[in-house]
Amino acid sequence: MSETTSAEAAEPDETSDPAPLSVWSRVVAGTLGFTLCSAGAIAVFRTQNQAGCVALILAGSLFVILTIGGNPLHSLGFGEAQMRFAVQKRRREAIESISDAPPEEARRALDVLQAIDPGVTSDASFRYQSARTYEELARQRFLQLFPDCAVGGRSADVARNIDFLVHRPDGRVIGVDALCVERESALLPMAMISKRIDRATQSVVPTLIMSNAVPSPPGQQLLERARAEGAKIRYVFWRDERDDSALQAAAGELFGQPT
Template identity: 40%
Template sequence: MAVFATDNQAGSVALVLGGIIFLLMLITGNPLLTLGHGETQMRFAARRRRVIQEAVEAPPREARSALEALNTIDPRASRDSAFIRTSGMVYDRLVQAELIRLFPEFSIREQQNDGPSNFDIIVATPDHHSIFVELRSLQNPVSSNLVRQVIGMVSSSVMGGLLVSNQQLVRPAGMLLRQAQQNGNKVAFVQWRDEADSDALKDAVLGLLRQVGYGSLNEE
């Protein structure tokens, strides 16, 4: 889930060209949104796979734009398992890149597979205060089960835990989260969809770090 940086211009160009081809097909009236069969549908499915594959290798912001365009032109893409999986991966990269931008003085790293817990990201300060960040790109609001899972992760860790999702909490999940906080669990939630939500992301990270003892942060 590391932030992807590449000098592979061919991949970027192919991604842009893929988007242009989709738009041209739409403008010229080819049956993008039909449920037809045959060679046309096969070509369209192949083009969808190509855009998704290119998104895997593209920088995260470019990949996000391509996937959003694909979903607009081809609503069926949102039910494609490869599209869902790639969207989640791109979302993780976007959040990690934003955390690195917001906190250049911190260590923002992925949890290793052999770690004691299954956290997505660990945010560590120079004086070794740390929290974990659990990332979830979802198609539906955040459930109580997911919040309960993150609370359990916090309970079994010395770190605070932040759940970040593109969706809002369902009402019972919000109540569960508040109850856990009142009981002393160092857990928080923030909805992050794009850079417009980055102030809330920054505040949530700082709030949790203060709870685990980091008090000498020089905020800009």
């Protein structure tokens, strides 16, 4: 899959027509529409809550429109109020199209998707795909930077936060905790750093925290204190190949510590 294909697949095309509603969807929408309209019409004569009556009639009319037109509405608004109906489906389709792409292309496509739809960062499937892509990129970089090493899954005797292990031919092993943050302005919170330091002190292998986000000031202080006290844990900021030298230095330092 080319870069253009990945980016285009990731972009929710606001100009394209949505998929038609199925027969059952139209039946359900029609039933709801006529029920709500009828309830609203009856309520006009039996209650004093005119706003509620109007809301029932408007909601029922919306479902009737869906039934007649046969297509889901992209949006319905008055002023700045917007109701979006197809966003979740379009996001899901875009993210699914990215999942099969190679890690480099997937990263670029995820960046494009986030740029045109900032709200996608709140989607659990987007966060999962971002984390998965970042971990795959991290594995690739270790194989390229340390060609004599083997990269594999974590074993049962290492901390739960470890995503994969890097084995050197001389038997030295380090565990890598790949932390992906969707928003560039976000920081790694102190609580997250503290938990990983506690786990690293109990782990049988040194731990490398590898992230595209920097620790918060309190989190950075915790890391520096743990390092001064001899904890087998290091942090490195890594986003792409421009940060390879820092990754090599941090991993090399941990490889120097006996397991």
